[in-house]
Amino acid sequence: xxxxxxxxxxxxxxxxxxxxxxxxxxxxxxxxxxxxxxxxxxxxxxxxxxxxxxxxxxxxxxxxxxxxxxxxxxxxxxxxxxxxxxxxxxxxxxxxxxxxxxxxxxxxxxxxxxxxxxxxxxx
Amino acid sequence: xxxxxxxxxxxxxxxxxxxxxxxxxxxxxxxxxxxxxxxxxxxxxxxxxxxxxxxxxxxxxxxxxxxxxxxxxxxxxxxxxxxxxxxxxxxxxxxxxxxxxxxxxxxxxxxxxxxxxxxxxxx
Amino acid sequence: xxxxxxxxxxxxxxxxxxxxxxxxxxxxxxxxxxxxxxxxxxxxxxxxxxxxxxxxxxxxxxxxxxxxxxxxxxxxxxxxxxxxxxxxxxxxxxxxxxxxxxxxxxxxxxxxxxxxxxxxxxx
Amino acid sequence: xxxxxxxxxxxxxxxxxxxxxxxxxxxxxxxxxxxxxxxxxxxxxxxxxxxxxxxxxxxxxxxxxxxxxxxxxxxxxxxxxxxxxxxxxxxxxxxxxxxxxxxxxxxxxxxxxxxxxxxxxxx
DNA sequence: GTGGTCTAGACCACT
DNA sequence: GTGGTCTAGACCACC
Numbered sequence: 001x002x003x004x005x006x007x008x009x010x011x012x013x014x015x016x017x018x019x020x021x022x023x024x025x026x027x028x029x030x031x032x033x034x035x036x037x038x039x040x041x042x043x044x045x046x047x048x049x050x051x052x053x054x055x056x057x058x059x060x061x062x063x064x065x066x067x068x069x070x071x072x073x074x075x076x077x078x079x080x081x082x083x084x085x086x087x088x089x090x091x092x093x094x095x096x097x098x099x100x101x102x103x104x105x106x107x108x109x110x111x112x113x114x115x116x117x118x119x120x121x122x123x
Numbered sequence: 124x125x126x127x128x129x130x131x132x133x134x135x136x137x138x139x140x141x142x143x144x145x146x147x148x149x150x151x152x153x154x155x156x157x158x159x160x161x162x163x164x165x166x167x168x169x170x171x172x173x174x175x176x177x178x179x180x181x182x183x184x185x186x187x188x189x190x191x192x193x194x195x196x197x198x199x200x201x202x203x204x205x206x207x208x209x210x211x212x213x214x215x216x217x218x219x220x221x222x223x224x225x226x227x228x229x230x231x232x233x234x235x236x237x238x239x240x241x242x243x244x245x246x
Numbered sequence: 247x248x249x250x251x252x253x254x255x256x257x258x259x260x261x262x263x264x265x266x267x268x269x270x271x272x273x274x275x276x277x278x279x280x281x282x283x284x285x286x287x288x289x290x291x292x293x294x295x296x297x298x299x300x301x302x303x304x305x306x307x308x309x310x311x312x313x314x315x316x317x318x319x320x321x322x323x324x325x326x327x328x329x330x331x332x333x334x335x336x337x338x339x340x341x342x343x344x345x346x347x348x349x350x351x352x353x354x355x356x357x358x359x360x361x362x363x364x365x366x367x368x369x
Numbered sequence: 370x371x372x373x374x375x376x377x378x379x380x381x382x383x384x385x386x387x388x389x390x391x392x393x394x395x396x397x398x399x400x401x402x403x404x405x406x407x408x409x410x411x412x413x414x415x416x417x418x419x420x421x422x423x424x425x426x427x428x429x430x431x432x433x434x435x436x437x438x439x440x441x442x443x444x445x446x447x448x449x450x451x452x453x454x455x456x457x458x459x460x461x462x463x464x465x466x467x468x469x470x471x472x473x474x475x476x477x478x479x480x481x482x483x484x485x486x487x488x489x490x491x492x
Numbered sequence: 493g494t495g496g497t498c499t500a501g502a503c504c505a506c507t
Numbered sequence: 508g509t510g511g512t513c514t515a516g517a518c519c520a521c522c
Binding site: 023026027085088089091092093095096097098099100102103105106107108110113114116117120121 | 149211215218219222225226229236237239240243
């Protein structure tokens with residue numbers, strides 16, 4: 001599982017990490033039962049604080065994607081794929097919804113929005 | 124010019140203010156030469172700190188949308204509309220671009236994306 | 247006496263006015279005994295507040311360049327030319343002194359400063 | 370990096386701070402990648418408000434000299450030196466240009482200006 | 493009246 | 508610990 005972080009992005013590192021793990025689950029790269037890298041190991045590899053990795057794992061656990069066994073490690077949950085797909089669908093929908101709202105507020109018509117989308121999809 | 128702020132949003136108040144003033148310029152509600160409300164006046168009306176309004180005006184000035192005359196007030200710049208339209212076009216494009224990238228990373232096809240957009244536009 | 251104000255300059259209007267009147271005295275355009283325009287007349291002509299013109303005249307009087315006779319008007323003082331020349335010499339010296347200090351702080355040598363001056367003088 | 374502030378100067382504290390940091394970059398005392406002092410730390414050391422330091426850092430970031438990473442700190446940008454040298458060249462040139470214009474308006478000849486510069490440089 | 497700066501302190505998010 | 512935002516209020520300069 002290859003993880004790439006953008007330190008200058010406005011998106012917090014712990015969110016970037018969460019999203020890439022979720023995407024790994026959706027794409028099938030991570031299966032239910034698979035172990036996640038150890039907190040310290042991943043922190044060392046990514047050159048970030050272990051607390052940041054821990055924060056991501058904690059949130060993923062709260063959301064039901066993984067579960068942590070004290071003293072052993074963190075593992076992908078059984079129901080994770082279904083959850084991940086659903087979470088992603090909502091995130092994507094929310095993003096587009098916000099973008100559409102902004103576009104309309106600035107005076108773009110639905111037709112113009114569709115034209116823009118087509119152009120962007122073809123790039 | 125009617126301004127609505129969302130105090131519980133994660134978007135800073137000064138950015139919400141900036142965007143609504145920019146939109147006012149784009150929509151033609153604010154013309155070059157028009158005075159903006161006084162810092163203290165607007166702060167009182169919106170029930171926020173004068174410093175927050177000032178921060179918005181300062182950034183808008185740095186971006187070239189308005190210019191301030193000490194002791195007189197803040198005014199919409201001559202070149203503001205052109206700048207605002209362009210800035211907005213970029214922001215909207217950036218938003219859609221990011222949303223499309225995220226949708227693809229989570230496995231959606233272009234066709235599925237277009238279907239989603241159509242649904243969201245009709246809501 | 248032709249006065250030109252720059253409203254977008256960082257230099258206060260009352261200072262711009264003062265300097266141009268002082269320069270008028272130095273150049274011989276204004277002689278001792280000559281009347282200055284009335285406060286209200288000049289304010290109307292320049293489209294600025296009468297209080298701003300009054301502030302300039304007041305300061306010029308404090309500095310000895312003009313004297314005001316209540317109910318009559320403001321007149322160029324007898325000793326004004328000598329004062330104006332001296333004030334200007336100090337202002338110019340202060341400006342150059344500050345510019346030199348800044349240039350040195352940023353690492354320019356005296357030689358480089360002189361080269362720059364020569365270039366600027368020839369433009 | 371030794372910073373000296375003049376609280377009675379007409380130049381705002383945040384501008385004095387900005388200029389001294391820029392000069393630190395030019396002189397090579399601050400290198401790309403170097404961390405700036407923390408906002409609160411520097412504020413405490415200089416006995417000024419943290420907001421004032423923050424304002425300086427914000428503007429330096431907008432101008433491209435530094436970049437801030439949330440929760441980590443503020444760092445000197447890669448392209449900072451080039452920017453700083455150029456910004457400074459412009460500032461020095463602007464200062465001298467304004468001083469020369471003023472000197473000429475008050476009747477000094479180019480020769481007299483050069484004599485004055487030589488005297489000031491030797492002080 | 494206007495904007496320009498500064499303060500002291502609060503609360504939150506990120507590492 | 509770090510930066511990010513916001514507040515309430517002060518004092519000053521300019522119009």
